[in-house]
Amino acid sequence: MDAQSRGRAENIDPADQWVLNPSTGEYELRLSPSAAQSPVPGPRRSGSGRTGGGEREPARARAADPERRSPSSPTKATVTAGADVPGPRRRRGAPPEEPASRRGRRPVQKKSRAKKILVWTGGIMAFVVVGTAGAAYLYLEHLNDNITSVSDDGASTGGFSKDKAINLLVIGTDKRTGSGNEGYGDSGSVGHADTTILLHVSKDRTNATALSIPRDLIVDVPDCQTAQADGTTKVIKGTDGVRFNTSLGQDDRTPSCTVRTVTELTGIQADNFMVADFNAVKTLTTAVGGVEVCLAKDIDDADSHLKLSKGTHLIQGEQALAFVRTRHSVGFGGDLSRIQIQQQFLSALMRKLKSNDTLSSPTKMIKLAEAGTKALTVDSQLDSINKLKDLGLELGKLDIKNLTFTTVPVVDNPAEKVKATVVLDNSAAPTVFQMIRDDVSFTAVKQQAAASKNAAAKAAAARLKGAQSAASEVRVQVMNGGAPPGSAQETLSWLQNDEGVTKSENAGNAPAPLAKTTLEYAPDQAAQARKLAAVMGLPGTALKPGRSVENAQGLPTMTLTLGKDFKGAGVSLTAAKVPDTVQKSTADKVQCAK
Secondary structure, three states, rough: OHHHHHHHHOOOOOHHHEEOOOOOOOOEHHHHOOOOOOOOOOOOOOOOOOOOOOOOOOHHHHHHHHHHHHHOOOOOOOOOOOOOOOOOOOOOOOOOOOHHHOOOOOOOOHHHHHHHHHHHHHHHOOOHHHHHHHOOOOOOHHHOOOOOOEEHHHHHHHHOHHHHHHHHEEEEEEOOOOOOOOOOOOOOOEEEEEEEEEEEEEEOOEEEEEEOOOOOOOEOOOOOOOOOOOOOOOEEEEEEEEEHHHHHHHOOOOOOHHHHHHHHHOOOOOOOOEEHHHHHHHHHHHHHHOOOEEOOOOOOEOOOOEEEEEEEEEEHHHHHHHHHHHOOOOOOOOOHHHHHHHHHHHHHHHHHHHOOHOOOHHHHHHHHHHHHHHEEEHHHHHHOHHHHHHHHHHHHHOOHEEEEEOOOOOEEEOOOOOOEEEEEEOOHHHHHHHHHOOOOOOOHHHHHHHHOOOOHHHHHHHHHOOOOOOOHHHHEEEEEEEEEEEEEEHHHHHHHHHOOOOOOEEEOOOOOOOOOOOEEEEEHHHHHHHHHHHOOOOOHHHEOOOOOOOOOOEEEEEEEEEOOOOOOOOOOOOOOOOOOOOOOOEEEOOEEOO
């Protein structure tokens, strides 16, 4: 019988199967509480070390059987989050532990082990459920059995890459499965996309944006091809002008349908997705010993069952679930207010996950790994602990002070007299989506702040200041220096027909390709350059004081060379800024629900 089977059969807390060897300073697996132990541990075997018990079922078979994930399933013992776990036992023959007053003086090996634990559990510090999987290296085979996976049906990119930005779609359903959840709201819910967050992590891992998508946002749900249990595929017909939350559950839609809807809405294709139900909030908060939240006023919400006084509270389990579900007693009493309180809760949970109190406790880490893997349904690209661990370690590189929570900009639906749904705010939403697609940070990370203060940046900005010529007085020749074929003519037509820059001409291909679009001009053409920069959305760094050339009429003319960064006629090349109307917060700040 293997270690995992023994733990389940004898009702042993998995945390109690790992004991501290005082000779090495390392945690080791105790196969039997009563078995004799050698004073010095022998070399570890390679491989999983599994023996007996028969073959494990494939992940797809486990995913197809929902009963395997039921809290009442007799095939798995539940790790009680609040159970008392006895301390590590000293191995027989090992020297006695030092007195309590000397335990602070640890040998070098122990410090190295502590650093190793922090590296392996980097995912814990990243994004709630993902991070918990990153910590699950202690007993992989057991945790693999906890994971349920479903097909992404070709809706995602095929999985994240370590050398690219990461887009992860996290979906919370309103399905009432699990003990004690049937009393919340609609007990017969098919499991809609009740809470949806698109997490974008930058390519360099210095910053991230968590974009909440309102469930009542009116969207077009596209056609969705889904894998069926018998191996066949079925195309579920799309629907226009419906609530976003119907992208999951409605008409048997799977999570891949939600992924396709997000891509249709934002232009951003998710690399992976994760789905969690009500139990995730309860089990994760219990596993870490509670999360500290703050209220700016007393709350007594009969619908969510939340009753808390003004001030700071440590919540977990049922109370934590009530907190993230409350909406009638906070803000304007709608779904947008609930999104804000959920973002505050996630920030608090991440601070708790990153705290030394969690990272230094093997008991909490094991309970967290158990809770996280049992709470997850992931896409087929993340169907093992090793894959989740790799993702968690990538996300764990992020400092939470550079993680921004924000919400898709929306306005009340003008077609409704009684306001119940929302539509995109077209004055701000496109900018938000573009920033994420372009991997632009919503936070002022140190590297960006330093760059904006250097002399080169100031000089570039100064080139945009001053008088501008009229569009009809701007003389420019357009050259293609690495943009898609036809870009020079496309830009020329747009300048002449849409922007009134009639003294412009196509000069063909540039002598050499350029990475960035540039505008070269003579000193006496600065006013013309500023006007063209304003028309095209060129940054100050694109303006290159130099010399002019002669156009077809023999007149001095500026040269606009379209580089590889060119995105199309009329598309600004200036780095986007977060619109003032966009609500945002960062994960390291404590906020009180209002």
